[in-house]
Amino acid sequence: MKKKKLSLTSLITMTLLMCGAVIMIFPFLWMILSSLKTQVEVSMIPPTFLPSNFTLENYIFALKTAPFARYFLNSLLVTIACVVITMFTTILAAFAFSRLKFPGSNIIFSVLIAMMMIPFEMLIITNYTTIAKWGLMDNLIALVIPFTASIFYTYILRNFFLSIPDSLYYSAKVDGSSDWKYLWWVMVPIAKPTIITIALLNTIAAWNSFLWTVLVINSTSNRTLPFGVFAFIAEGGVRYERLMAAATIVVLPMIILFLFARKYIVSGVSKGGIKG
């Protein structure tokens, strides 16, 4: 009796999860399938699901007309720089706010948290003038500088660091460790799942960054992928199959990254603290 009930609930759960998965995946699937169709087939009514004859022409066209390889490289450079620097500053700040006792640490942290409430759009003007003043307009560095620290990630990591027992810190101290070594040899390895999770979130945010990029970048050679796709549409007119091919080029790296990092994302989300 009990067993049957259990399998029934799991059946319902499974069905719901499957529905959810289909709803999530379908747009991506549609995008990829459309990108493999011809112009005629894309606009056919009723629409076909699978392309009747696969064509890579849209990709070839996209790659020929716009320097997507260049965009890709720009996106990659900017994303790596943002993520590496942000992770570094996040780890140091989280350590300072969780472990070090310095005057005003609580006040400073509260102020930082309060600052999280200011939307990024509000900061765009001040950021823009700063970047302009520094003469960094239309420079890839302008895409990195405003994104080298994150209060939100610091907050998440600080909370994790706080859950690490004090005795580990004292133990390391007695073992002769400096704060620096304790941070990198003990705290960071223990927090690895959390750090990987926030690094992934950061990667996605950096990769998809669009508004700021459009504002500070002008030349074609400095465009990142999202901007590149946007320009591609704007310049080439609305041709859905080509648009879908370009969009696929943008999204695919993130999908691949997700597939590889799935294990870490799940463990990072489900493991809030560490066992004592």
Add this chain to the structure above:
Amino acid sequence: MKVTIKELTKKFGDFTAVDHVSAEFDDGKLIALLGPSGCGKTTMLNMLSGILPSTEGKIFFDDEDVTDLSADKRGVGLVFQNYALYPHMTVLENVCFPLRIRGVPKKERIEKAMKFINLVHIEDYLDRKPAELSGGQQQRVAITRALIKKPKLLLLDEPLSNLDAKLRVEMREEIRRIQKESGVTTIFVTHDQEEASSISDSIMLLKRGVQQQFGTVDDLCDNPVNLFTADFLGTPTINQVHGTWSEKGFVADGQTEIISFNVNIPTGTRLIYASRAEALKLNQDKQFEAEILEKYKVGKDTLVRLKYGNGSLRAYTEDKTIQIGDIVGVGMKDFGVFLFEAESGKRLL
């Protein structure tokens, strides 16, 4: 290494956790820091390791004043009550960590680690993570990690409290063995007087941050300075009977006979008569009479509980004919009998 503390004090706000404690811990000895929960044992240990700064007083390692030296420079080994093993490292990595911090090359540190690992017998689980070890195994790893840097002083904070009774006895003997083999001056915190008596060279007894007595186990048992010490040490707990001093002797409350003692105490002083169970003899050299309330077999002896005054007394006897309800004469041996002032707990005899 000899450790000397002078007037060591720790205050948390208005609260004094350790109150002007002075002592010398001789080289190569195992000293037990004993006292009830909350008496300042951990605080004292943390000051010795450098984790907590002291409010007042000085700490010397041999002749060097280390009071202001930070924890990472004192070179002591510390085993925490919860072991504090690094959860992401294997047993071997945990043990090697202090050497890794000093920049000892990997091959060399593993070589050094193996020597201690063989001493402590943890060679079978070097690749496991701490979460995959039992409490006793974790403890041995923690001790190895503390020993590997060849500390001049080893500090153990209630290392056995998480273990079951049998393992606790095994492990304390093991700690004694390791301590003797390595010859390191060791301070062992415990609130269990039996544990302290069984392994230490000397015991420091604390109460609310104040040192009560510091000496060998025998000193503390046979020559307690106050009622607290007499009460804290010894199994079974020392017998206590309340009463008053009248002329030549002690009169228990609700009793008329005078138990005479050869001391000078003002008449009318409120007293506590205390005697160890081993110090009483039944039906010999009778000094007072008491009724048998209970009797138990303890090994080959019989332990009886006697009603006397408003309290009760425990005593050992070899006499098998004694029955519950008998009135027996009680005599005293020439050790293990004390008189304490009731109010202050000060020893008068």
